[in-house]
Amino acid sequence: MTTDPRHLPVMSEEVCALLALRPGMRVLDATLGLGGHSLRFLEQTGGELEILGLDRDETAIERATANLAAYPGRLHARQMRFSEFETALDELGWDGVDAALADVGVSSPQLDEAARGFSFIADGPLDMRMGMADGGEPASNIVNMWSFERLRDLIREMGEEPQAGRIARAIVARREKTPFESTLDLAAVVEQAYPAKWRATARNHPATRTFQALRMAVNEELDELKDFLDRIVDRLNPGGRVAVISFHSLEDRLVKTSFKREATGCVCPPRQPYCTCGHVPRVRILTKKPLIPSPGECTLNPRARSAKLRGAEKLGAPLAELLEGIDL
Numbered sequence: 001m002t003t004d005p006r007h008l009p010v011m012s013e014e015v016c017a018l019l020a021l022r023p024g025m026r027v028l029d030a031t032l033g034l035g036g037h038s039l040r041f042l043e044q045t046g047g048e049l050e051i052l053g054l055d056r057d058e059t060a061i062e063r064a065t066a067n068l069a070a071y072p073g074r075l076h077a078r079q080m081r082f083s084e085f086e087t088a089l090d091e092l093g094w095d096g097v098d099a100a101l102a103d104v105g106v107s108s109p110q111l112d113e114a115a116r117g118f119s120f121i122a123d124g125p126l127d128m129r130m131g132m133a134d135g136g137e138p139a140s141n142i143v144n145m146w147s148f149e150r151l152r153d154l155i156r157e158m159g160e161e162p163q164a165g166r167i168a169r170a171i172v173a174r175r176e177k178t179p180f181e182s183t184l185d186l187a188a189v190v191e192q193a194y195p196a197k198w199r200a201t202a203r204n205h206p207a208t209r210t211f212q213a214l215r216m217a218v219n220e221e222l223d224e225l226k227d228f229l230d231r232i233v234d235r236l237n238p239g240g241r242v243a244v245i246s247f248h249s250l251e252d253r254l255v256k257t258s259f260k261r262e263a264t265g266c267v268c269p270p271r272q273p274y275c276t277c278g279h280v281p282r283v284r285i286l287t288k289k290p291l292i293p294s295p296g297e298c299t300l301n302p303r304a305r306s307a308k309l310r311g312a313e314k315l316g317a318p319l320a321e322l323l324e325g326i327d328l
Contacts, residue, residue: 008301009036010245011309014046014291015101018243018311023048025098028089030054030082030228035036035064047071052092053083056131056219065315081131083227089235092199096237103245104225105307106130106215120187126180128211128218134275139214143186144179146174158222158250159213167193167210181286187211216248225251233282234269236314241286243311252290252308259285286311 009015015037021027023045029038032053041049045176053075055061061077068075082102089097090251124141146154147170170193171180180186187207192198194206215224225246232242246252261267262283266275290308298305 006288007226008304009033009040009057010042010103010105010301010307011245011293012037012290013235014309015245016040018286018291018309019241021098021099023046024092025049026096027051028054028085028086028097028100030100030102031067031104032064032077033060033103035067035075038064038101039068042068042071042074051075052085052088052094052097053077054067054080054085054088056081058131079131081224083224085228086231086235092142096235096240097126097227098237098240099230100227100240102228102232104251105247105303109264120190120205120211121181123182124182126186127250128185128215137218138216140180142214142217142231143171143256144175144187154217155210155213157213158248159209160211160249163194163198164204166195169193171236184213190315211261212248222254225254226258229254233312233314235263238314239315241311241313242283243309245307245309247306247308252310255310256290259283259310262312281315283312283314286313 019027019041021041021044023244026276027038029041031034032038032055035053038051038053041051047070051074053061055077056079058079059081063079063225064073067082074301076088076092078091080088082229085100089095102284109199126138129136141153142151145198151171152164152168155161161167169189170189171186171242174180174189187205189209191205194202194216198208198275211277225244229244237241246254246255263281265287266277266278267279268277282323287310292309293301293304293307
């Protein structure tokens with residue numbers, strides 16, 4: 001498999017197996033990136049797939065199209081948020097898809113290119129927007145304008161950072177003198193906010209969790225994922241499968257909860273004597289526990305180590321739906 005050497009698609013073999021890919025399928029790659037997963041899908045099926053690939057990043061779309069050039073006409077690339085997948089499906093005239101993948105981690109080029117503002121290792125503008133055409137609030141606005149309480153809660157909840165209070169307090173104190181403009185400037189303040197003993201023993205850079213929280217807020221990542229999960233089953237063909245790769249406990253919890261809800265019958269309150277919701281199971285969960293990368297993959301691609309993969313398969317239409325309109 002050939003792809004950009006800086007981007008190895010996470011758990012590509014496991015994803016292919018989970019989606020049960022076959023020639024002739026229509027596939028949604030909701031987070032196209034550089035096209036690593038889509039390329040593997042095409043290689044596995046001899047190029048006999050149609051893929052709709054979405055990404056917010058115009059540069060990623062261009063690179064993915066180039067990386068899949070050996071399979072002309074097989075990729076329909078669209079620059080948009082993955083929560084907008086229904087718009088793209090309707091534009092193509094696709095009622096549904098046979099398989100769908102969402103890999104909700106940030107891509108390696110975005111992390112590696114300092115000008116994108118994601119990195120606390122290389123200096124760049126404090127931006128962090130995945131799609132520059134999206135508009136939206138850059139990270140500099142959050143850091144320079146949010147209240148201490150909002151910053152603290154963001155870093156604590158989305159960054160799962162135990163030093164959130166100290167870090168937010170240090171940010172507020174510093175910005176009163178000079179506003180933050182660059183990534184290394186912010187990273188230095190976060191690092192100094194860490195207790196000395198913590199800095200000495202930390203496995204990762206002290207700014208890791210804070211930058212993660214800011215990135216997730218800037219790109220509305222949890223809302224994007226929730227919107228996708230709320231609607232993807234509607235557009236899966238019967239027997240179609242969806243797989244989601246997440247890198248954060250809050251994301252994984254959303255996926256787990258969504259799949260469990262879709263796989264459940266009645267969702268009325270337990271004390272209610274009879275069902276009024278009419279909810280029926282729509283999917284079969286394929287992963288009782290999330291799949292994780294092998295030790296070998298983590299060695300080759302350390303950024304994969306926190307990945308979790310879950311999948312579900314859409315059931316056939318309920319009997320009542322099949323019989324609708326039939327005169328018995």
